[in-house]
Amino acid sequence: VNKKQDYFNEQDVDVLTVLAAQAAIAVENSRLYQQADLINELVHELRTPLASILTIAYLLKRSDLTNDQRQQFAESIAEEVTRLNDLASSYLEYSRLEAGRLTFSATAFDLRNLLTESCRTLRPKAEEAGISIQMFSADQPLFLTADENKIKQVVVNLLNNAIKYNQTGGRVLVNAWKNGDSVSFSIQDNGVGIPEADLPHVFEKFYRAHNIQEAYPGTGLGLSICNRIIEIHGGTITVQSQVNAGSTFTVELPVNVKK
Numbered sequence: 001v002n003k004k005q006d007y008f009n010e011q012d013v014d015v016l017t018v019l020a021a022q023a024a025i026a027v028e029n030s031r032l033y034q035q036a037d038l039i040n041e042l043v044h045e046l047r048t049p050l051a052s053i054l055t056i057a058y059l060l061k062r063s064d065l066t067n068d069q070r071q072q073f074a075e076s077i078a079e080e081v082t083r084l085n086d087l088a089s090s091y092l093e094y095s096r097l098e099a100g101r102l103t104f105s106a107t108a109f110d111l112r113n114l115l116t117e118s119c120r121t122l123r124p125k126a127e128e129a130g131i132s133i134q135m136f137s138a139d140q141p142l143f144l145t146a147d148e149n150k151i152k153q154v155v156v157n158l159l160n161n162a163i164k165y166n167q168t169g170g171r172v173l174v175n176a177w178k179n180g181d182s183v184s185f186s187i188q189d190n191g192v193g194i195p196e197a198d199l200p201h202v203f204e205k206f207y208r209a210h211n212i213q214e215a216y217p218g219t220g221l222g223l224s225i226c227n228r229i230i231e232i233h234g235g236t237i238t239v240q241s242q243v244n245a246g247s248t249f250t251v252e253l254p255v256n257v258k259k
């Protein structure tokens, strides 16, 4: 018995095949549009550092420069190239996440260990900037099954921001706790904060709040990468903030990753 013929005749099957192919093309097209959007934004972001490098190159051609000025221009070029480099690697990471091409490998681990390790890694950098990092957490282990490296990437990113958007004498507090079937952590700073109007947008790609744009280097991709990683794990990432008072980022993750 030909099962196919019980339900469809040959012509119907052809129509279904065509419809399925059209649906696949539509999905592919929308993916291509999204990718084109992302590339447009990237090109736009590349323009600023490239324009700075060009300006500095012209200035360097002047013959009346002191050694100090030359040194400063060279440093500025190095800074702008670092920014280009950061943009390129963040962009690659982001587009891989968007395309769903990053492989996730879930293992069981204690969130407290991951947080302690991340704090230890970033403490020298924080201390150099005159900022302290303290951690508080539950006494019992906070086990979860998730991609440890990816969660660490989120923690390091949030800690780096808490240090960067802060000032000498500032402090960063890390908290971790369990709530039913999920574990959470928060990273709180008493730094520059985020204006209310910018707050709903900080997880969007390339978005940078108005109070920091000139003074602090960055790509505006870090939080969108964090958001995507947490989303893929079935968790949530939220922020509370007040200008000149500080920001708190809170991440909640299911104990068992829902893929």
Ligand code: ADP
Residues within 6 Å of the ligand: 161, 162, 163, 165, 189, 191, 192, 193, 194, 202, 207, 208, 209, 210, 212, 217, 218, 219, 220, 221, 222, 223, 224, 246, 247
């Ligand atoms: P980047 O730091 O490279 O600009 P992110 O995606 O990590 O990009 O952050 C997006 C924006 O959110 C930042 O540009 C900044 O305006 C704001 N932001 C993130 N973390 C903090 C923080 N801890 N304190 C103040 N502003 C922050």
